Amino acid sequence: MVSVESEAQGAAMVIPTSVKVLVAGGFGAGKTTMVGSVSEIPPLSTEELLTEASTDVDDLVGVEEKTTTTVALDFGRITINAEIVLYLFGTPGQNRFWFMWDELANGAIGAIVLVDTRRLDSSFPSVDFFERRKIPFIIAVNCFDDAYRYQVDEVRSALALSEDIPVLMCDARERESSKQALVSLVEHAMSRAPMSVDEVV
Amino acid sequence: MSEPDDRWFDEAAGPLVRPYAMTRGRTRPGNTDLDLATQVVTVWTENDSGSLSPEHQAVIELCRTPLSVAEVAAYVDVPLVVVKVLLSDLIERGDVVARAPRMANNLPDRNLLQAVLDGVRRI
Numbered sequence: 299m300v301s302v303e304s305e306a307q308g309a310a311m312v313i314p315t316s317v318k319v320l321v322a323g324g325f326g327a328g329k330t331t332m333v334g335s336v337s338e339i340p341p342l343s344t345e346e347l348l349t350e351a352s353t354d355v356d357d358l359v360g361v362e363e364k365t366t367t368t369v370a371l372d373f374g375r376i377t378i379n380a381e382i383v384l385y386l387f388g389t390p391g392q393n394r395f396w397f398m399w400d401e402l403a404n405g406a407i408g409a410i411v412l413v414d415t416r417r418l419d420s421s422f423p424s425v426d427f428f429e430r431r432k433i434p435f436i437i438a439v440n441c442f443d444d445a446y447r448y449q450v451d452e453v454r455s456a457l458a459l460s461e462d463i464p465v466l467m468c469d470a471r472e473r474e475s476s477k478q479a480l481v482s483l484v485e486h487a488m489s490r491a492p493m494s495v496d497e498v499v
Numbered sequence: 500m501s502e503p504d505d506r507w508f509d510e511a512a513g514p515l516v517r518p519y520a521m522t523r524g525r526t527r528p529g530n531t532d533l534d535l536a537t538q539v540v541t542v543w544t545e546n547d548s549g550s551l552s553p554e555h556q557a558v559i560e561l562c563r564t565p566l567s568v569a570e571v572a573a574y575v576d577v578p579l580v581v582v583k584v585l586l587s588d589l590i591e592r593g594d595v596v597a598r599a600p601r602m603a604n605n606l607p608d609r610n611l612l613q614a615v616l617d618g619v620r621r622i
Contacts, residue, residue: 313565315601316536317615336622342573347580368578371535373569378618382601382611385536385567401535405600407615477622484616491609 314383319483320402322389322428323412324420328440328470329388330372332412335476337374337386345370346398369395386480389424399427408434408487410479412470416445418456425457434487436464438479462489528580528587533568535579538598539586540565546594558585559594 321329334341348367369390376384387402389409403409409428413421421437428435439453448456450465459465464482468475541562548556557575566574572582589595601611 313538313540313596313598315598315611316534316538316567317601317611318536338622342570344569344572345578347578371569371579373535373573375567375570376619376622378615382614382618383538383567384615384618385569387535387569404534405536407612473622477619480619481616484612484619488609488612488616491612 312380314377314381317378317382317384318402318406319384319386319480320389320406320409321386321412322409322421322424322435323440324414324417324424325391326417327412327414327420328442329391329412332410332438332440332468332470332476332479333372333374333386333388335471335473336376336480338377339375341372341374341388343370343372348395348397369398371398396427403427403431403433406433408436408483410438410483411435413437413439413453413457414442414445415439415448415453416442418453421457425459434483434490436466436479436483436486438466438468438470438482440470441467522581522584525584528583529591532599533583533586533597534600535567535569536600537568538565539568539571539590539595541589541594542596544593546592548594552585554581555585555589558582558589562595 321332323329330341345368348369371390372388374386376386378384389402390398409424411421411424411428425435425437427433437453437457437459439448439450441447447467450467454461454463454465464486466479466482468479470476539562541559548559551559554575554577558571561571561574568582568586569579571586572579575582575585577585586595586597590597601608
């Protein structure tokens with residue numbers, strides 16, 4: 299296993315830095331579809347184990363219960379350049395997995411909240427989460443074929459969003475459309491980032 | 500009260516080797532700074548890898564190219580918490596080095612964001 303090549307490789311090794319973007323939204327809103335449409339690799343899936351004691355600790359037949367629950371996590375990757383790799387993480391849909399969201403959101407550039415207008419209320423928890431933590435987010439309305447086409451203003455008002463939150467229509471299956479959502483999010487995050495010293499002067 | 504028919508077979512019974520068996524029962528990595536997106540890479544050392552578990556060795560092989568913790572977990576096909584324990588062992592031994600995500604301190608950096616924006620526009 300030890301070779302001259304690996305030694306030479308080690309000496310010149312540049313470890314890229316990672317940046318994270320979350321793709322959130324209710325169950326079935328198209329999160330994994332969007333991750334897959336822009337990722338350079340087929341979306342990967344990993345799982346986290348939930349080993350916390352169940353709430354019904356007094357249940358003496360508990361030995362028959364599964365003690366670990368797994369939370370599936372889908373993600374994709376975009377190599378920006380030799381030094382930066384962007385990861386897109388689809389957030390777990392169920393509310394009981396909120397604990398995962400904190401690690402996912404920690405240090406993230408921001409989030410794309412995918413909205414299915416037929417189930418608008420399923421996007422409320424995501425919007426609340428990012429608003430409370432002051433994490434930049436945009437709304438991408440996934441235009442399902444059989445869904446009524448609402449106007450941007452109607453969606454904004456239904457979600458009680460402030461004017462500065464970008465809302466756009468998209469088709470999560472289309473690479474170009476998902477890419478536009480990503481561009482919009484990064485631009486939005488930039489608009490909120492403090493100026494660097496040389497820009498202020 | 501359980502149903503008499505409520506038995507688990509095959510997949511439903513869970514993996515044959517319990518995940519934590521690979522970590523010798525440890526459920527928390529020694530190095531708690533590992534994020535899902537932390538980049539890890541194998542470095543050349545003279546450490547004897549013979550004493551390592553097959554899972555540790557699989558991680559060392561895989562990380563010859565830099566990868567995120569999440570990617571390692573997906574490719575080795577073990578839960579995230581398990582791969583974090585394995586990586587933490589390897590970092591302690593000096594077999595693997597890690598680089599935390601750039602924005603982990605929540606200070607957005609315009610230059611970084613601009614580079615990301617340029618990169619995304621190119622895809």
